[in-house]
Amino acid sequence: MGMTGLQIYKLLPRTNCKKCGYATCLAFGMALSSGKTTDDKCEYMSDSLRNTLKEASLTPVRECVFGNEKYQYKIGGEKVIFRHEETFYNLPCIAPCLSDDLPEDEFKRRAEIVNNYKVIRAGVELKTGALAIEHKNGDLLKYVSFVDIEKPIIIISDDLKAIYELLEKQPERRPLIICKNASDEDIKTWSLKYNAGVTIFGESIEQLHEKIEKMGELKNVVFCSDVDFKEQVLQSSISRFSAIHFRQKTHPFITLLNSVGNIEEEIMLAGFAVQRFFGCIITSFESFEKILPLLTLANGHYSDPRRPVQVEPGLYPINNPDENSPVFVTTNFSLTHFLVSSEIEASRKPAWLLIVDTDGTSLLTAWASDKFNAEAIHEAIKKSEIESKVSHRSIVICSYVYSMKEEIEDKTGWKVILGTGEASGISTWLKKLNYSSL
Ligand code: SF4
Secondary structure, eight states: OOOOHHHHHHHSOOOOOOTTSSSSHHHHHHHHHTTSSOGGGOTTOOHHHHHHHHHHHSOSBOOEEESOSTTOEEEOOOOOSSGGGSOOOSOOEEEEEEETTSOHHHHHHHHHHHHHOOEEETTEEEOOSOEEEEOSSSOHHHHHTTSOTTSOEEEEOSOHHHHHHHHHHOGGGOOEEEOTTOOHHHHHIIIIISOOEEEEEESSHHHHHHHHHHHOSOSSEEEEEOSOHHHHHHHHHHHHHHHHHHOOOBOOEEEEOTTOSOHHHHHHHHHHHHHTTEEEEEEEGGGGGGHHHHHHHHHHHTSOTTSOOBOOOEEEEESSOOTTSOEEEEEOBHHHHHHHHHHHHHHTOOEEEEEEOSTTOOHHHHHHTTSSSHHHHHHHHHHHTGGGTOSSOEEEEOGGGGGGHHHHHHHHOOEEEEOOSSGGGHHHHHHHOOGGGO
């Protein structure tokens, strides 16, 4: 939370000299607090105010960034306790773990699976955040080179020599390092010289804070509570509450669930971790097949409640449609798209799905607010070039908006066929559709 305009004003020289471009110091303070100007415009501002402003602009939950410049991953930086208070910004990093004692081919095969895993759900791409590599007795440097450069990596190792070798020879990787026996000096070097992510271990919040304060200002830090999972959840929660309510500086927490042993339990604990403010969650590769619900949970939890989740407007072919296939028309609200497209897919009948831009609102909301109207549908038809893809001129709309039928037909010249009211009936409806009626 930044300073208010009035708080800034009280610390300004209050001479109203106008050199900042504002008529008064109060006006400048107000503009500064709302981000409309910058502190360097007032040459008379004291250093202490400048430092206070800098401190106030930082979120109490500091960010940890790792991965190379182009494909970095950011965790922490959150400003609220509950998502509805604003939004959560940085999705927790869910990182399956592989160890370097696997045969090379097997490691490569698994790394490729993690790297290529991608599921589109309701217009959102779900994927893992990083690949964790547990260094056992393999050649760490060699195994890291098997991982695509765009995948951020997390190194779990107590081998200082191997970590330094990796940082020296592949500095662009900028891994997040989890090393329990690193000295304060090692951690400082990795953070400040190599710009890597670093992990501070401790048994309590007090111990974690004591350790980091002793080391001075570090970059890209995560906390790891060296206690059982229940206590970790408690510490992560207390830490977030005290950061937001009392502005106590803190760092995102990481939890290592890769050795839980029971896959169902591991995924369940990971789900808790997502909801209890952890910034990074290490899972086992064995749990990978069950990772989709976890990614769905995390993405849902971190979606912005201020913006409807939406898909790209345009034309979507489903089940290989051709010129005789029907054309369904609906809005770009993700859930609407997901339900309608799933039903068409389930019918196994080919069809085109034309998505109209309604700012991500659902069908009835868009209709009621005049975003889903004849004009918008006409525009979507023209933009999508559907006229060159089908030989008929018929579109299918939801029967709940039957009153639009004539208006659409007049505006577009296309015949309107009323489909089902609920998306759940589309599959059966489509199976019964007489294509020659289009
Ligand atoms: S330059 Fe500084 S002192 Fe002068 S009016 Fe602006 S804020 Fe006030």
